Amino acid sequence: MTIHWCGTGLSAVPGLRRLIEAKKDVCIWNRTVEKATEAVGDITDNIHAFDITAVGNVLAKGDVVVSMLPGDWHAPLAELAISKGAHFVSSSYISPEMLALDARAKEAGLCLVNEVGLDPGIDHLMAHLLTEDYRSSAANLQGNILSFISYCGGIPKIPNPFRYKFSWSPAGVLKALRSPSKSIRDFGIFDVSRPWDAISSYEAPLETPESFEVYPNRDSLPFMTQYKFDPNWKVKEFVRGTLRLNGWAQAWAPVFEELKTLSGAEGDARIQEMSKHFWAENAYDEGEPDRVVLCVSLKAEKDDQSLWHKTYVMDAWGDDRGTAMARLVSYPVSFAVEAVLDGLISSGVHAAPSDLTLAKAWMDQIGDLAQYLTVIDHTRS
Numbered sequence: 001m002t003i004h005w006c007g008t009g010l011s012a013v014p015g016l017r018r019l020i021e022a023k024k025d026v027c028i029w030n031r032t033v034e035k036a037t038e039a040v041g042d043i044t045d046n047i048h049a050f051d052i053t054a055v056g057n058v059l060a061k062g063d064v065v066v067s068m069l070p071g072d073w074h075a076p077l078a079e080l081a082i083s084k085g086a087h088f089v090s091s092s093y094i095s096p097e098m099l100a101l102d103a104r105a106k107e108a109g110l111c112l113v114n115e116v117g118l119d120p121g122i123d124h125l126m127a128h129l130l131t132e133d134y135r136s137s138a139a140n141l142q143g144n145i146l147s148f149i150s151y152c153g154g155i156p157k158i159p160n161p162f163r164y165k166f167s168w169s170p171a172g173v174l175k176a177l178r179s180p181s182k183s184i185r186d187f188g189i190f191d192v193s194r195p196w197d198a199i200s201s202y203e204a205p206l207e208t209p210e211s212f213e214v215y216p217n218r219d220s221l222p223f224m225t226q227y228k229f230d231p232n233w234k235v236k237e238f239v240r241g242t243l244r245l246n247g248w249a250q251a252w253a254p255v256f257e258e259l260k261t262l263s264g265a266e267g268d269a270r271i272q273e274m275s276k277h278f279w280a281e282n283a284y285d286e287g288e289p290d291r292v293v294l295c296v297s298l299k300a301e302k303d304d305q306s307l308w309h310k311t312y313v314m315d316a317w318g319d320d321r322g323t324a325m326a327r328l329v330s331y332p333v334s335f336a337v338e339a340v341l342d343g344l345i346s347s348g349v350h351a352a353p354s355d356l357t358l359a360k361a362w363m364d365q366i367g368d369l370a371q372y373l374t375v376i377d378h379t380r381s
Contacts, residue, residue, distance in 0.1 A: 001025065001062045001064065001341055002025045002026070002058075002060065002064075003026045003063070003066060004027050004055055004058075004065045004086075005027070005028050005068070006029040006030070006055070006067050006068060007029075007067065007069040008036040008040065009068060009168075010325070010326060011091075011117070011325055011326045011330055012326070012333075013322070013330065014326050014331060015331045015332070015334035016028070016040060016330060017039075017043065018330075018331060019337060020043050024337075026046065027046050027048065027058070028044065029051075029054075029055055030048075030049070030050055031050050032049075033048065033049050050069070052076060052077065059081070059084040059086050060084065060085075060086070061086065062087075063081075063084070064086060064087045064088070064089060064341065065077050065078070065081045065086055065087070066088075067089075067092075068091065068333070071095065074097075074098060074114070075101070078098060078101055078105075078112050082101065082104055082105060082108055085110065086110070087111045087113070088110075089111075089113045089116065089337050090116075091115070091116055091117030091118075091120075091329055091332070091333050092114060092115070093218075094351060098114060099349055101349060102348050105347055105348050105349060106347045109347045110347055111340045111347055111348070112349045113340060114350070115351035115352050116335070116351070116352050117329040117330075117332055117333060118152065118294070118332070119152035120352065121332045121352050122294060122352075122363075122366055123150050123294060124226070124227075124354075125352055125353070125359045125362055126150075126363075127150060128228075128356070128359050129356065129359055130296065130310055130312065131227050131229065131298065132356055134300060134308055134310075135228075139300055139308035140300070141302070142232075143302060144233070144234065144302050145234050145235075145301050145302060146236065146237075146298065146299065147235075147236050147238075147297075147298070147301075148227075148237065148239070148298050148299075149202075149237065149239050149241070150294075150296045150297075151240075151241050151296075152242065152295075153214075153244055154290060155245050155292075156245070157289040157290060157291035157317045157318065158289070159247075161251065162251050162282050163246075163251045164244065164245070164251075165283065165290065166278060166279060166283050167284060167290055167325045170274065170275040170282075171274075171275035174255075174259065174271050174275065174278075177195055177196070177259055178259055178262070179195075179218065180193045180194075181195060181198070181217055181218055181219065182216075182219040182220060182221055183216040183221070183238060183240070184220070184221070184235055184237055184238040184239065185237055186236065187236050190216065192215075194256070195215045195216065195217070195242070196249060196252070196256045198215045198216055200213070201214070202214040202295075204313065205295070205376050206293070210293075211246055212243045212244060212293070213243070213244045213245070213246055213248050214241050214242065214243050214244070217241045217242045218240065223238075223240060224238055226351060226354075243293055243294075243295075255274075258270075258274075284323075288318070289317045289318035289323075289324075290325055291315070291316070291317040292315075293314070294312070294314040295311060295312065295314075299378075306378065307379070309378035309379050310375055310376065310378065310379075311378065312373075313372070313376060314366075314372065315370065315371060315372040315373075316369060316371055316372070316373075317371060319371075324369075324370070327369045328369055331366070331369055332362060335362050336352075339353070345358075
């Protein structure tokens with residue numbers, strides 16, 4: 001079985017190298033052969049210029065296609081995989097186009113696995129483990145009030161005046177800021193058209209507690225079903241959001257003001273201009289460490305008394321193994337590829353696994369990728 005790994009960008013390489021070094025049969029496809037060669041040419045020469053027709057010509061039954069390309073490529077590559085009897089893996093969110101392939105994938109007995117990066121990905125694993133832990137506990141009683149939060153951010157380890165540095169396309173960051181969000185706050189749906197209008201403070205329970213700015217991201221509500229929340233649970237808060245350094249909102253205030261004015265093709269063109277400027281001014285320097293902080297927490301209370309409260313806390317930063325972001329995005333992708341090849345994931349369109357055995361096994365390996373990863377039981381502390 002051949003793994004066809006498409007894309008060797010900033011967040012793809014560590015997991016790719018892991019599979020090659022594990023002696024897997026990996027064929028690499030990248031828009032620029034020279035860049036892929038710089039990334040992995042020391043351990044393989046099976047590198048080709050990406051072309052979807054060329055991929056289709058060599059794709060065989062039982063192979064796995066990995067897309068670390070821009071999102072527009074995921075669904076076409078997944079459709080190609082199905083047509084050839086191959087599986088598909090991506091770190092990106094499940095799009096409507098991907099979800100529409102579920103029936104065809106099941107009928108063909110093929111896996112289309114998505115959301116197996118950092119966020120989405122590792123955060124899902126933590127959420128599944130917390131939810132099942134609570135569900136099976138003696139504290140799971142009728143009438144409890146539940147609060148769930150999941151905050152993740154890639155931030156500079158060495159703070160800069162802009163309070164942020166880019167480890168991926170600034171255009172992607174800017175476009176995300178134009179997207180509305182939906183979450184649950186005080187038992188009701190909390191709609192936000194502009195993320196910066198919902199910034200709040202969150203104290204992360206790190207080894208040394210640290211305060212961050214956070215805001216809701218995308219539509220959190222479908223993840224209540226994905227995390228298998230009981231429909232009868234009383235949910236006071238449910239939010240998946242983004243985490244930033246304190247001072248970020250103030251430093252970005254001029255950016256927010258301009259984003260308010262942008263729309264249509266001219267707005268998209270201006271975003272590309274801004275992206276080039278931000279990349280030039282606020283990209284990571286060679287060897288500069290990045291940082292990733294992820295906190296996922298579930299709390300159950302009744303009559304203002306906390307009955308059950310646990311938080312996964314992860315803090316990771318760049319070191320001689322490369323950037324934290326690249327490790328934490330691409331290693332779970334490689335875990336998913338292995339799980340598919342080993343027959344551990346059922347057919348159809350999936351996000352990060354909810355199977356507890358698989359989730360725990362992945363989390364054990366993720367512990368080696370972060371400098372700090374723990375589960376805090378607040379009810380015992």
